[in-house]
Amino acid sequence: MTVDLSVLIPAHNEVGYIEPCLEALLSSEDTGAAVEVIVMANGCTDATAEIARGYAGRAETRGWALRVIDLPEGGKIGALNAGDTAATYGAKAFIDADVVVSPPLLAQLAQVLDSDAPRYASGIPNVTVSDGGFSAVYTRFWVGIPFLTHGVPGFGVFAVNAAGRQRWGAFPDIISDDTFVRLQFRPGERHSVPARYDWPMIEGFGPLVRVRRRQDIGVAEVKALFPALWANHDAPAPDQVPLWRRALRDPLGFAAFAVVALAVRLPRPGEERWARGR
Template sequence: MSTACSILIPAHNEVGYIEPCLEALLASEWIGAAVEVIVMANGCTDRTVAVAHSFEGRFSDKGWPLMVLDLEKGGKMGALNAGDNIAQHGARVYVDADVVVSAPLLAQLVAVLDAPEPRYASGNPVVRASGSAFTRVYARFWASLPFCTHGVPGFGVFAVNSAARTRWGEFPDIISDDTFVRLSFRPEERYRVAASYDWPMIEGAGPLIRVRRRQDIGVAEVKERFPAIWANHDPVPEDAPPMWRRALRDPLGFGAFAMVALAVRMPHRAQDRWARGR
């Protein structure tokens, strides 16, 4: 295996989240090639920058140089572009700052990316909800949807090799970067490795509704602005249980899921398109 990679982590006010994210990267298994880590702190008003800097020595000891960008302007797309502009390696692994990767994930991703043809890859997402009871039942049902259980959803973590990264130039000014990148590849170009990563579900009904509304807007935005890639959606898997069967198996989870879905469609005051649940 010889694929060197750059790990890019956009971060906005992530104290309390970026620490376990970076700890997990430090615990990652040996990849067998050069690795660099870039934290793109953008518009932070907390100690995200200082916390990220505090990990530099330990990453140096691992042989993975860590660079921390302190970007005055907030915004995930600008942060991703800033990281891409200085990344040294063609293969890129994009990791949200609140994600915790399992030890074998990076090595498995890099192994899949070690190919001349364009490849997109991600792992098995484990949706975590540790706060409100509502979020726990919602997350349980959401994780059973075919989007999560089949294909390569890529939310929170996605990776591309050098050939794949030529599919787009700079990240466009959109909400849903993961949807845009995933649909830039045909289903047969997308690979799901066995290793997992933890992805936190937003806590509380109100924040869930705001974030779900933002996600829906982001997906619609990709469909409207980039119709050529829309056909790259995964087909509905034949073995996926229908919604009614999943509802019977988990009526509480379905109730929470349906409530959020209905609330998203109700009239509401305009919200910041970058609204976050925390």
């Protein structure tokens, strides 16, 4: 069985990224039910909206609908709320515009979401790096943190069924929307499917520090504003590899990870709340 699915893609100045995102999405395996794609172009000063509209014909040939909501104001939360309101179906997949899904991912998500019980689902992230510099060394160690190796992290791609979406109203004005949604569900309600998706790591030391700082602030914000949700945080896994052992296996990767972690804690007054890595 499977469910009708609305795929929501917030996009801000994503030329060069929205094309492979939509190409991969429209090359997905058949879900066995209806699919609509909504691109929420927000505050774009480039051709993101126009390019996305150009894929409507391809979507139609496979029986899907593709719409673009062109919002004058930038901001991911506003885009999420606009797309969520416009969506036709109760089950929803939220996909970042720089993510490239593998062909089976959408169908596997739709299948898992076919339940009357609240469910959250995501695939397996394949963290990509475009060069072999500092970000590659950092990423080599970062992909081994418990958040990625245990549970269902859901960054870049997460999906909920209709019963799950009823757990909150409009998206609040917070940084970490993915953390907010994930913690609406108990660990047993979060499901990982085997299909993968490509998620690009931030490139360069400075951008990496800025975005990691923003992510830490976002998680702390959710914890402070919605303390009841923190009960759904994943407990440490009994087979979790200790940090010191991982550091011994990859001292260079650990050094890069530690340097970023220390730099993130340095105060940066006036830094942009919505810092991006590109």
